[in-house]
Amino acid sequence: MKLWTSCINCAEKIHFSEWVNDRVELSMSKGRELKLTCKACNTQGAYNVDDIYAKGSKLTQILALTILVIGTPVTFYFLWDYFFLTAYVYIIAGISGMLVVPATVYLTIIKNEEARIRRFNSHRTKGYNA
């Protein structure tokens, strides 16, 4: 996930990505201290995993938004013919329900991402012996 911390020298944000879900996994794969180099001032520093924070990935937001923006009209397009094939109100209601599928997928992706970020940022590794 997308991670960041503030530079010890200039306080500029240092961004990087790791395939981890929380700080425990981060400390297991990288150690308790991470060596990071600031792009703004070129200072290399050691950062405790508890000082590393997660943030939302733009790619995930774009992906979720794409599903919503493209998925809804595409679903509508494929369901359009069925609206006229049936006069049963329950079937029409069911077909209409399909239209919220892209919106549901969108919300699920966004909510999962938020939950992951919250979990990462709330769990500190203090007292944890990796």
Ligand SMILES: [Zn+2]
């Ligand atoms: Zn710096």
